[in-house]
Amino acid sequence: MEGTIERHSLLQFGQLSKLSESSSELRNELGSAPEDCGEKEFILSQDFFCTPDYITPDNQNLMNGLDISQDYSPCPRSPVKLTTAKSKRCRQDSFTFNTSDSTWASKYKENDDDIDTDEIMEDKTERTGYVSRTAVALRSRVMPPPCLKNPYVMNESQTATDPFGYQRSKCASFLPASVGGDGLSRYLTDFHEIQQIGAGNFSRVFKVLKRIDGCLYAVKHSTRKLYLDSERSKAMMEVQALAALGFHENVVGYYNSWIENEQLYIQLELCDHTLSKKSSLRISEREILVIMHQIAKALQFVHEKGIAHLDVKPENIYIKNGVCKLGDFGCATRLDKSLPVEEGDARYMPQEILNENYEHLDKVDIFSLGVTVYELIRGSPLTESRNKSLNIKQGKLPLLPGHSLQLQQLLKTMMDRDPRRRPSARELMEHPMFDRIRC
Numbered sequence: 001m002e003g004t005i006e007r008h009s010l011l012q013f014g015q016l017s018k019l020s021e022s023s024s025e026l027r028n029e030l031g032s033a034p035e036d037c038g039e040k041e042f043i044l045s046q047d048f049f050c051t052p053d054y055i056t057p058d059n060q061n062l063m064n065g066l067d068i069s070q071d072y073s074p075c076p077r078s079p080v081k082l083t084t085a086k087s088k089r090c091r092q093d094s095f096t097f098n099t100s101d102s103t104w105a106s107k108y109k110e111n112d113d114d115i116d117t118d119e120i121m122e123d124k125t126e127r128t129g130y131v132s133r134t135a136v137a138l139r140s141r142v143m144p145p146p147c148l149k150n151p152y153v154m155n156e157s158q159t160a161t162d163p164f165g166y167q168r169s170k171c172a173s174f175l176p177a178s179v180g181g182d183g184l185s186r187y188l189t190d191f192h193e194i195q196q197i198g199a200g201n202f203s204r205v206f207k208v209l210k211r212i213d214g215c216l217y218a219v220k221h222s223t224r225k226l227y228l229d230s231e232r233s234k235a236m237m238e239v240q241a242l243a244a245l246g247f248h249e250n251v252v253g254y255y256n257s258w259i260e261n262e263q264l265y266i267q268l269e270l271c272d273h274t275l276s277k278k279s280s281l282r283i284s285e286r287e288i289l290v291i292m293h294q295i296a297k298a299l300q301f302v303h304e305k306g307i308a309h310l311d312v313k314p315e316n317i318y319i320k321n322g323v324c325k326l327g328d329f330g331c332a333t334r335l336d337k338s339l340p341v342e343e344g345d346a347r348y349m350p351q352e353i354l355n356e357n358y359e360h361l362d363k364v365d366i367f368s369l370g371v372t373v374y375e376l377i378r379g380s381p382l383t384e385s386r387n388k389s390l391n392i393k394q395g396k397l398p399l400l401p402g403h404s405l406q407l408q409q410l411l412k413t414m415m416d417r418d419p420r421r422r423p424s425a426r427e428l429m430e431h432p433m434f435d436r437i438r439c
């Protein structure tokens with residue numbers, strides 16, 4: 001049955017492409033759509049909706065009378081589909097969804113039900129056994145998902161032009177939560193999992209091969225099931241921040257995201273390892289300057305987009321081909337305090353944020369970068385030791401033998417108790433100390 005369906009689907013596509021020259025005829029044949037429906041959406045939907053596995057009896061010989069070269073007839077018509085026009089209506093009403101609308105998921109579910117349940121239920125009751133799970137899943141895939149407002153985007157023109165834009169989906173494409181529940185996993189269909197390369201508090205990260213393009217990526221997925229709208233919205237903020245940021249050579253590349261089986265999946269640029277691996281090795285001052293300069297560049301970019309990272313630390317700085325990339329935007333927030341603040345790892349946080357003073361969130365990142373560099377120079381990971389971390393938080397930096405006074409002085413300013421005295425990312429970038437690595 002499955003092989004037959006595949007063959008028949010191919011034939012249908014063959015027919016549709018031939019018919020595309022006379023698309024208006026095709027539209028008439030297949031039933032009329034409302035005037036304001038997008039051409040592409042209509043045809044796309046039809047491509048999938050008239051797949052025969054919805055409508056053709058199991059025992060029908062699909063090859064009979066279906067010669068692609070001869071037969072120009074449209075997809076077989078489902079008598080049930082003709083009476084259920086609501087599945088073809090434009091869904092512009094769901095395009096203005098706001099993240100704060102806690103009912104989006106349920107609304108989406110309603111729409112989902114509109115299409116998948118009532119129509120299929122009719123199919124099921126009338127012609128039990130004709131509905132394949134593949135067809136249901138395919139249909140889920142072409143349904144336009146609700147568009148969420150991205151709280152990190154200040155205005156459209158602020159989104160950088162991404163030289164790889166044609167490869168990336170800048171708008172996170174969310175699939176209904178039911179995908180995966182029917183046994184068809186987008187993750188497993190699109191990717192071959194190679195190995196686990198990391199884990200966070202609520203996530204796991206895998207090195208994967210994307211089947212269609214043969215390239216390696218990292219896919220991060222939440223380990224917890226995101227049942228509540230509030231949980232989803234919170235998890236999605238990470239991808240919204242990544243998508244709003246766009247491309248920068250020192251920010252981990254973001255490709256796509258989707259929800260499957262109530263879990264959020266994020267497809268990212270694959271990096272070699274994190275900077276925490278380096279914090280156990282002694283590294284030269286020149287190397288330190290390179291790392292500092294690259295992350296300052298990333299922070300300048302992020303801050304100019306009106307975003308604060310709030311979790312800068314060696315584990316969240318990835319290295320790919322010797323280039324540092326800032327990753328893990330799970331704590332990212334807006335500099336203008338219009339979004340909630342969830343501070344990152346307390347070891348790297350300045351005192352003011354622990355006191356809930358959120359006036360200078362960009363300077364929180366500068367402080368954390370200072371602590372990160374201090375940790376690299378020390379050559380051993382910071383412990384939770386209260387005394388030592390308290391000293392650091394008060395700007396009391398121990399002497400760092402073997403390193404230039406200029407670097408030590410700069411670190412001291414970056415970790416100043418008063419956030420206003422810390423340099424901005426731009427000022428840091430322009431510091432004469434980096435002249436040593438610029439030539």
Ligand SMILES: Nc1ncnc2c1ncn2[C@@H]1O[C@H](COP(=O)(O)OP(=O)(O)OP(=O)(O)O)[C@@H](O)[C@H]1O
Pocket residue numbers: 197198199200201202203204205218220252268269270271272273274315316318327328329330
């Ligand atoms: N793009 C990537 N390339 C290579 N390794 C990665 C990538 N993304 C994440 N990792 C690895 O996975 C680890 C965890 O990822 P990440 O920091 O994004 O999760 P987390 O935010 O700490 O998790 P959680 O938010 O659930 O606490 C990283 O420290 C790193 O080792």
Ligand SMILES: [Mg+2]
Pocket residue numbers: 200315316328
């Ligand atoms: Mg992390």
